[in-house]
Amino acid sequence: MPLAVRAAVLDEPGTPLRVEELTLAEPKEGEVLVRIQAAGVCHTDLHYLAGDLTCATPIVPGHEGAGIVEQVGPGVTRVRPGDHVVLMWRPRCGNCAYCSTGRPALCESARIQIATNGLLDGTTRLRRGAEDVHHLLGASCFAERCVVAEQSVVPVPADIPPRIAALVGCAVVTGVGSVLNVxxxxxxxxxxxxxxxxxxxxxxxxxxxxxxxxxxxxxxxxxxxxxxxxxxxxxxxxxxxxxxxxxxxxxxxxxxxxxxxxxxxxxxxxxxxxxxxxxxxxxxxxxxxxxxxxxxxxxxxxxxxxxxxxSLYGSANTVTDIPKLLELYRAGRLPLDELLGPAYPLSKVNDACQALLDGAVGRVVLDLDLDHDEEA
CATH class of the missing domain: 3.40.50.720 (NAD(P)-binding Rossmann-like Domain)
Structure with a gap:
């Protein structure tokens, strides 16, 4: 059954995001439904919001996220409901020329998501009434829940704080990875x-x-x-x-x-x-x-x-590098807690984006639990 989810929607570049209720379809074959716990606000998101980078609209932004798998579609083998995962905005098919030669950040499957602003089959799972709403980079995690390809998630230990897990999915693997891999x-x-x-x-x-x-x-x-x-x-x-x-x-x-x-x-x-x-x-x-x-x-x-x-995405093999980075964090070798900046509920997503523009110190994060606290 389709779900009603709250999400931040960009209708046109240069306009504020609107948090509204959308319909999210069930995952199809090879896809998973993730309940988002935290989502980092990245300058790449702001490039799309401003129109510096182009995308189809309306669209739900957000590509640096972490959450818990709630449902899996047919054929999914790498994760199951209850697993904690980090989202990857570059999927890793494992079969193309780039994946096969150790350069999965350049995976060919990402072209489909970028060209269509959909998932790997080129279609969307999001609707606003009768209108299709697109997925940014196959993730769209400025939302309570999202459907993504199985190739776009990495299982992580359940004891990793969601805000830390989200950061590792983009900022950390990009920055630390660029040093380790390049x-x-x-x-x-x-x-x-x-x-x-x-x-x-x-x-x-x-x-x-x-x-x-x-x-x-x-x-x-x-x-x-x-x-x-x-x-x-x-x-x-x-x-x-x-x-x-x-x-x-x-x-x-x-x-x-x-x-x-x-x-x-x-x-x-x-x-x-x-x-x-x-x-x-x-x-x-x-x-x-x-x-x-x-x-x-x-x-x-x-x-x-x-x-x-x-260097794109830290030139990383994200499926193996993200877990390694989290192990370094658990061992006290990566002081990632110091990277955490101000946290906002999803309802304040425009304030979060403005904070980044204003030079916030540390990574600005959307914490979906804060929305539950507001409702309580």
């Missing part, structure tokens, strides 16, 4: 992290985990820089006050070995490139608006052997 020879090296949001701070945690010698963090919010220092940054740069490149060269005369750009802006990518030493590399992990470009000096690229690397 940065090589990091022990003792110099690492610049540009942007101290959820992904950038996760990169700081990753750089500390692997023993980077100097961890330099740049941002425009002093409180974020203070948190970065607590998480392992050896130097911080407030780019409202000083030039990023000059400040980096004051710390490392020859420049840094690695720069992780977590903002997704042309200017900061160009600055990250300029801050490299010879043979250094920029790892771009922040998404920008559709069509955005940047410039780099060709002769520096060639004569100084600088490199530019893109």
């Amino acid at each position: 940065v090589t020879g990091a022990a003792g090296s110099s690492v610049l992290v540009v942007g101290a949001g959820g992904v950038g701070l996760s990169s700081v945690i990753g750089a500390r985990l692997v023993g980077a010698g100097q961890i330099i963090v740049a941002d425009v919010v002093p409180q974020r820089l203070e948190l970065a220092a607590r998480l392992g940054a050896t130097h911080t740069i407030d780019t409202r006050e000083v030039d990023l490149v000059d400040a980096v060269h004051d710390i490392c005369a020859d420049g840094v070995d690695w720069a992780l750009e977590a903002v997704g802006r042309a200017r900061t990518i160009e600055q990250s490139f300029a801050a490299l030493r010879k043979g250094g590399a920029v790892v771009a992990i922040g998404l920008g608006r559709v069509g955005a470009t940047f410039e780099v000096p060709i002769n520096q690229l060639v004569q100084q052997e600088k490199r530019l690397i893109g």
